[in-house]
Amino acid sequence: KLMVTIPVCREFIYSIEIKAIRDGEHLYDDYATMQFCANKLDKKDFFGKSDPFMVFYRSNEDGTFTICHKTEVVKNTLNPVWQPFSIPVRALCNGDYDRTIKVEIYDWDRDGSHDFIGEFTTSYKELCRGQSQLNIYEVVNAKKKIKKKRYINSGTVRLTSFLPFMCFRTQIxxxxxxxxxxxxxxxxxxxxxxxxxxxxxxxxxxxxxxxxxxxxxxxxxxxxxxxxxxxxxxxxxxxxxxxxxxxxxxxxxxxxxxxxxxxxxxxxxxxxxxxxxxxxxxxxxxxxxxxxxxxxxxxxxxxxxxxxxxxxxxxxxxxxxxxxxxxxxxxxxxxxxxxxxxxxxxxxxxxxxxxxxxxxxxxxxxxxxxxxxxxxxxxxxxxxxxxxxxxxxxxxxxxxxxxxxRAIKPHPAPPPYSPGDKPQTNPV
Missing domain, CATH: 3.40.50.410 (von Willebrand factor, type A domain)
Known part of the structure; x- marks a missing residue:
């Protein structure tokens, strides 16, 4: 038996979150809706600026990373504002609020050979702080940093909003x-x-x-x-x-x-x-x-x-x-x-x-x-x-x-996570 959490308002949803039901117990995950913007990203296109998009990865216990979201492409800008997106909390961190979330930024190319701009890491615990100085991240390209002594960063990314919202909880x-x-x-x-x-x-x-x-x-x-x-x-x-x-x-x-x-x-x-x-x-x-x-x-x-x-x-x-x-x-x-x-x-x-x-x-x-x-x-x-x-x-x-x-109404999402709360462990 599996459980799926689906938001009421679908805003650029990447995937659906599924988890097991154990011993008939309803184990709830909430969703988070968030939005990011960037400033002064590296210029990658010869005749234009860049066409940036972000790829989010959840870290695994074995040190690998699993992709969990990809934003839309924002054309011809070094200062993109991406659309809000909604994602299950478990998809981001598997119930561990301190787990590393890696974010890579690419410049989109029509032939699929997207250029790497840089990356940064965060955690769900940090994202829960919402829009603040703590959620402004330097985008770093490690290879570029090694080659250029005066290299500082490849731009910055800022979390502009962070909200929980109501959801259905259904076994799928x-x-x-x-x-x-x-x-x-x-x-x-x-x-x-x-x-x-x-x-x-x-x-x-x-x-x-x-x-x-x-x-x-x-x-x-x-x-x-x-x-x-x-x-x-x-x-x-x-x-x-x-x-x-x-x-x-x-x-x-x-x-x-x-x-x-x-x-x-x-x-x-x-x-x-x-x-x-x-x-x-x-x-x-x-x-x-x-x-x-x-x-x-x-x-x-x-x-x-x-x-x-x-x-x-x-x-x-x-x-x-x-x-x-x-x-x-x-x-x-x-x-x-x-x-x-x-x-x-x-x-x-x-x-x-x-x-x-x-x-x-x-x-x-x-x-x-x-x-x-x-x-x-x-x-x-x-x-x-x-x-x-x-x-x-x-x-x-x-x-x-x-x-x-069928006039089936959604359930309210669990209370927003407070950074002072004890991190959850994976219940499954």
Missing amino acids: HFTVAIDFTASNGNPSQSTSLHYMNPYQMNAYAMALKAVGEIIQDYDSDKMFPALGFGAKLPPDGRVSHEFPLNGNTENPYCNGIHGILEAYHQSLKTVQLYGPTNFAPVVNHVARYAAAFQDGSQYFVLLIITDGVISDMAQTKEAIVNAAKLPMSIIIVGVGQAEFDAMVELDGDDIRISSRGKLAERDIVQFVPFRDYMDRTGNHVLSMARLAKDVLAEIPDQLISYMKS
């Missing part, structure tokens, strides 16, 4: 569904999206790992039900459109992204890719669970990874229209080089999806083509940050739209 459940249809090609051939290459990951594994790690990063117990669809199963060769990747119909949960990948590779060895490509069964599969919890206490997200070919468009539209009444969202990640016209249609951003003349009550589908996030410059961190933002971009609004449609 992710289900992963993978396309095992023949349109993906024979896994034994190198042209297949499911190609079993012993030396590198295929397209599905790459997408699964990238998107799975985004979800996993905010999940305390890291247990996910994982399904496959469109394959013939042993021993009788029956076609299934909602089979458990681990082969256990009683317990389809996999332990983290590594568990899902292991079950996926094992399935490739045992099932036969077939068809047709029917989405409706996995949509209805998750919808059955969502239908049992319509009081706002739980919310369900189905992640479908597919090559974009679909055989049951009419049935899928009907399933989505029905699911739009339920506490449920669908994320579709497209792999391969297809046009994905059907997936764009299901997304419903331009035209609300309908079935038999009935419009969906709300937009619940987000489509993301994975190929758009394969950074050719090798800047994996920034490309995955952009992928993370877009994968989860619509979930907060979709959850809030469900709450509003």
Whole structure:
């Protein structure tokens, strides 16, 4: 069981915060809304100034850093004012208010080769002090500091506002569904999206790992039900459109992204890719669970990874229209080089999806083509940050739209943290 905290007013939300519920106890995290500006950043563009943006990282116990937010780009200025953004406190510091938060500043380039301007560190405890002299930071470029004796800094960043706000608290459940249809090609051939290459990951594994790690990063117990669809199963060769990747119909949960990948590779060895490509069964599969919890206490997200070919468009539209009444969202990640016209249609951003003349009550589908996030410059961190933002971009609004449609009111956020308070420890 997982819990998600979603703000009432979505202002540049980067992601959703998920945590485990232990022994039925509600463990609450609050959100913080903050805004930053900078002054006299380094000029990086030859014909202009700079196009700066910030990337926030949470420090981990092993000394590594995990990206947790990326701001928008402010064009052609050395004195940017970024928009306010809202982020779960746990995403920033994992419950430890003294934990280091690293912030890097880049100059955006169209080709993706963003120039590093500098960085600074802070903590949630420091940010809680709000707008003050204590929250003005020097931006330092270590390489530039070594090369130039008179180097002072690459500009300053100032926290201009810091506010807690009201939020929903809802348990959220992710289900992963993978396309095992023949349109993906024979896994034994190198042209297949499911190609079993012993030396590198295929397209599905790459997408699964990238998107799975985004979800996993905010999940305390890291247990996910994982399904496959469109394959013939042993021993009788029956076609299934909602089979458990681990082969256990009683317990389809996999332990983290590594568990899902292991079950996926094992399935490739045992099932036969077939068809047709029917989405409706996995949509209805998750919808059955969502239908049992319509009081706002739980919310369900189905992640479908597919090559974009679909055989049951009419049935899928009907399933989505029905699911739009339920506490449920669908994320579709497209792999391969297809046009994905059907997936764009299901997304419903331009035209609300309908079935038999009935419009969906709300937009619940987000489509993301994975190929758009394969950074050719090798800047994996920034490309995955952009992928993370877009994968989860619509979930907060979709959850809030469900709450509003059922007149479910938000809970007040916990009292703001006082710097004199004892730091919390990770409750999970």
